Every structure is written in structure tokens, then in C-alpha cells.
Amino acid sequence: MSIERTLAIIKPDAMEAGHAGDIIRIFEANHFKIIAARLVNLSKQEAEGFYAVHHSKEFFASLTAFMSSGPALVMVLEGEDIIARLREVMGATNPAHAAPGTIRKLYATNVERNAVHGSDAPETAAFEIAYFFPGMESV
Numbered sequence: 515m516s517i518e519r520t521l522a523i524i525k526p527d528a529m530e531a532g533h534a535g536d537i538i539r540i541f542e543a544n545h546f547k548i549i550a551a552r553l554v555n556l557s558k559q560e561a562e563g564f565y566a567v568h569h570s571k572e573f574f575a576s577l578t579a580f581m582s583s584g585p586a587l588v589m590v591l592e593g594e595d596i597i598a599r600l601r602e603v604m605g606a607t608n609p610a611h612a613a614p615g616t617i618r619k620l621y622a623t624n625v626e627r628n629a630v631h632g633s634d635a636p637e638t639a640a641f642e643i644a645y646f647f648p649g650m651e652s653v
Contacts, residue, residue, distance in 0.1 A: 521639055525627070528629040529586060555585050561577075561581040590643055597639060
């Protein structure tokens with residue numbers, strides 16, 4: 515196993531519902547070390563830049579509107595094989611298909627308002643970490 519870094523976001527829906535502390539406790543229970551964190555209020559343009567990879571998809575406009583609808587907590591997490599482990603702890607993108615006990619099964623309401631974001635690969639993690647924490651290495 516190798517030490518990695520990944521980006522995690524507690525999305526506006528989970529922030530508004532007061533689930534940030536619960537989600538952070540899940541991260542800590544899984545030995546995900548938080549090495550950087552900041553509260554952001556993304557503009558529509560910032561959300562569009564972050565999700566640019568999805569620009570041609572039909573959900574792009576609604577996703578970026580949602581992500582710019584309120585505060586979100588962005589974090590860099592570090593740990594052994596953290597990218598795959600975080601994806602497992604988050605659960606399936608669609609909470610209806612998420613395993614019991616996963617963050618999305620517990621706190622998400624639908625595919626878009628799914629409480630959390632996590633990088634899906636080392637290359638994605640490097641881009642996403644640099645987007646919110648310029649100058650920080652992805653390891």
C-alpha cells in the first residue's frame with residue numbers, strides 16, 4: 515500500500531443539513547488524515563472550472579448550479595490507498611445503489627445531491643488538489 519492524497523468535498527446539501535461533523539467523523543474513523551481544509555462558496559464560474567471534464571454532459575449546468583448554491587468544505591485527505599478507500603466509504607454516486615453505512619446511503623438524497631465528492635484517480639486528485647490548494651503536492 516502507498517500513501518496518497520485525495521480531494522474530498524462536503525457538498526452544499528450536506529453542509530446545509532448539518533452533516534459536516536458526521537462526515538468528518540467517518541473520515542477520521544477510517545484513518546483519513548485531514549491535512550488541509552477550507553470553507554468555500556464557489557461562484558458558478560469556479561464550479562464550471564472544477565467540473566470542466568463534464569462540460570459536455572447533460573447534468574453539467576445543474577451540477578455547477580448546485581455546487582455554487584451554498585458553502586462547501588474542501589479537504590485534502592492523506593492515507594494509505596486513500597483514493598480507493600474514500601470512494602468505498604462514500605458509496606455509489608446514486609444513493610439508492612450505495613451500500614448500507616456509506617456516506618451517500620446515510621446523507622445523500624439523489625444522484626446530484628449526494629453529500630460528498632472524492633477524486634477518482636491519482637491524476638484527478640492532482641488536478642483537484644491544485645484547484646483548491648495551489649502549490650500543494652498530491653504525493
